[in-house]
Amino acid sequence: MPGDARSSKGPSPSSPSSSSKTVSKMGPPPAKKMGSLSSIQAKLNFSARPSTGSTTIQTKNAEDRKKMPPPTLTAKAVPVVPSSSRAPNISSKSAPSLGASTKDKGRANDNLEIMDDEDEAFEATIKALDSTSGMMWADRYAPTNEVDLAPGKARLKKVKGWLHEALYGHPPNTAPQGESLERLRDKVRKYRRILLLTGPAGAGKTTSFRVIAQEMGLDVVEWNEAIEERSLGGGFDRESPVYKLTSFLSRNSFTPLAMTQSSSQASSSRPKARPRILLLSSIPNVSHLPTKEAFQAALLSFCQSYTSSSCPLVIIYSSVGSSGRAEESWMDRERGSTDGITEILGKDMRDGPWSTEVDFLPLAPSFAVRALNRILPLAVKSPSDRPPASALQLIALTCNGDLRSAVNSLQLLCSRVAKQDGRKRKRDDEELNSKSKAKGRGSQGGKGAKLDLSDQLRAVLDVVSRKEQSLNLFHSLGKIFYNKRVTDPGIEEEDRELYSFVRAMPEPDGLPSHLKDFERSRSMVQIEAFIPTIPVDTSSFALWVHQSLPAYCTDVDQVGAALDDLCSADVMRTEEDIWQSSTHAIAYALHLTIRGVQMALPSPVPRNRQKIVKPQFFESYRLSRINTDKLNYGAAYLTKKAIAASAKLAGAGGAPSVDDPPWGGMIPKDVIATEMLPMMIKIQSASKTPLLPSAVQSLAMPPYAMLTMGEIELRANEDISQELSELAVGEEESEVVDTSVWVDESDNAPQEDDALAGDDIENWD
């Protein structure tokens, strides 16, 4: 039996019953995880394998075949994915006795027969394609050392540094001298209580943490909400999850007793026992208010009850909004990403000094490609079976920074690629090469067109990723901005078909003479067909259109007309009643956006290498939120100061003093933003006496310069594909851009950094 070899590899249909235990252990989780994917995969796998099964039937049971239904059907009845534990059991038991009597038995036995016969074939298939071994690649080929981790080095270093500080009281590689170590250790560790790893799903939060923890030799204790504790009296313990969490935190927040001693004795050297770290990867249902309060209280008490032997906590939280998805409006995305975790942890935690947040960004495509390239040779042994590099790139681009989904897509893709025999693949490759040459400029637009992909592969990828559409954002924007009409001179090759189609439609009646201004020749954009291909929601689409619009206009009248329609569309669905407004309103708004802009644009649009640029809106919105926080902080500061002064004044028994002005009442926010703060910043800079806390200083406007087009032009010069990847994925580099926005402002307030540095950690005691 070849079973021994397989048992280590994972489940296989004919494993002896001894190995069925491991099979059943490994079986269910992947099946559960795969969810909707599994159904597709099952189909694809099915078409890959049973073909081998049916050949065996043909040879052995040729006679039988005449009475039997087609074997494909029976093969389908057999669980295709070998992760099921039932099949091997039966087959191993029944195989010897049933072997001869198959003919008399019904269909059920035939199943078994097939299973039995298939063994060898399966063995071969499994060897050829590891993909069928019932485990998601994302888990199976998860990185095991730090080098292989996909997220950026800076973040990993941050996580590592934090863990090190939290456990040993000093950053890695700097061993402080014996004397100060003792003193410093508790001081640092006291404020390294909670590490938040946030970021979208599939950004590598959990994997990174686990790998780092493993490399550092940490003992990770994980809390899992799903654990039902059985109480002694039988039956389930019905205490609430939060209560369990609270007790978990209090139970585990200290290292085991033996280690406590060793760590306190071995003062400067590393403790010998494995340091313990708590991990919270699922968070209780915080939409329930009492639960949330209890959760926050538990965390707070965890933070406050520090002793030198308590261990830190790591919370992993997938932020809700994944970037670039069409279903979410930008508002949700903005709110989901930043407010989410602080909202959950509560104000005390956020303002307190105990927690540090490391925000994982969605993976940049280049990072994702690297990760996929690492996995591929491990998963698919023979180079000829591997999908082309362009496919990897496409997967990486379409995964929206979600590496897990990218790996899943890759797995699914490989399960299909492997089926095709080599010759056919070669032909495909040739075909696509010639095709891509013939194509010249990518008629498909967007990034996908640049990659060499056969139509077939593209179709597979379409099924696999379901996100292929999102490549078309630039394509759809281009369609609008180029505003092609039938009368345009020089119809391009790619448009021929569409052109004749539009041409064939009946000519509309001309407009009366007083409306001649509104007459346009027929548009090449078939709006009904066009709308479903728009990859983003109406609101974001309007923003994209708005940003690049002026570049395509020759006259301000055109911009004005188009903007008017954008405004009308904007009014249809407003921020306040985004949930109340009818879904039709969204459709109307989209129609108005498209038609209005097409009406307003010149025809033909002059082409002078205009570029589509990313809306400034998001950046501006983000900044305004930051500034609103600062403003609130400034307002609170002013109020507090005024009240303190007023109270002093009252205490002085009415004797007027110079520095204690009377209370003038609460000042409205708008007045603070438009009058108080700007003027106070001016007065302060002229008089050189501080009036405002340093955090508020940056509210000062940068000097007005007519040439602040820098950012736009910079982006406009970038390759369009670069833009796209930025839309889909917040790259590591985009952080650099963010900070550069702030440079000119923070220049105005050089004391800010000093003040922050001056915020002594001891203030919190």
Add this chain to the structure above:
Amino acid sequence: MSLWVDKYRPRTLDELHYHDQLSARLRSLAASGDFPHILFYGPSGAGKKTRIMCTLRELYGPGVEKLRIDQRVFVTPSNRKLDVNVVQSNYHIELTPSDVGMYDRVVIQDILKEIAQTQQVDLNAKQRFKVVIINEADALTRDAQAALRRTMEKYMNNMRLILCAGSTSKIIAPIRSRCLLVRVAAPTDDEMSKVLHHVAKKERFHLPDPASDAIISSSSGNLRKALLVFEAMKMQRPDLSGDLDVAKPDWETYCGKVADAILSEQSAQKLLEIRGKLYELLSHCIPPTVVMKTISERLVEKVDDEVKKQIVHWTAYYELRMRVGSKKIFHLEAFVAKIMMVYKNYTLMGMMDDIDMF
């Protein structure tokens, strides 16, 4: 160091510099022992708050200046928590319910009930009632105003309301009729100059007339702004003489330059440039309506009479849409584009009459 605008704020009704008749009336009201609910209204920076605080001092004496700040937590019916900052003394409580937006009704109901149901415990207090100051009363929702109306009738014994609003137009009639309406008009130029000179005297320097005139004309009846500008100017140029450069807030300068840019060139390219500026203003928390208003005012100053009407018309048109819409930048920019179109057409027409314009 404290700002002049705080430092020289009058503490008693006697110290007030203008609206003497009003001060006298408030004084007699406070003395009568029959103090009504009052609604103070008037433009920003006219001295409503100052008068309210002076009246309170008249009512309760200096004890009302002993303040503390509390953060109250209110829970909405939907179990959402609201944090509201409340400033209070033993005799009064001050809050801005409109900070919490659509939930202001909850805040109003809870606070008022709480105040109204507790008797004055301080036996030495001059008045049996407590005062509740509600800021930005014109920003209250209709629900909140309706809630206010019921409580005003119900708890008259223990509590008086002082509302503070920009105008009465957004306050429902039942409340208006239950309050004594007190209008605090913006100070006239003379009154402002009196205040400025008073401050200058206290600070022991001489304020030259051109400087005072420049400040007054730039602050359009807003005394708070005038004092802030005054202080900034004094700091920047201690002698306050010569070529005066009124220290305006940066964003105002910004808006002015945007207006100039609109008039200087009407093209799609210029519009893009202006868009950057508009984004800059918005991201610095300058309310979009204020931006539009300031730009429009500046434009009206600069153009010929025929265009003025158009500009005002389109400002009003786009401001209305902006209030309804969600992406303010669209409306601001559409406004700018419209003005450009109007102005361009006007100059083109002008060109027919007078070729020398170009």
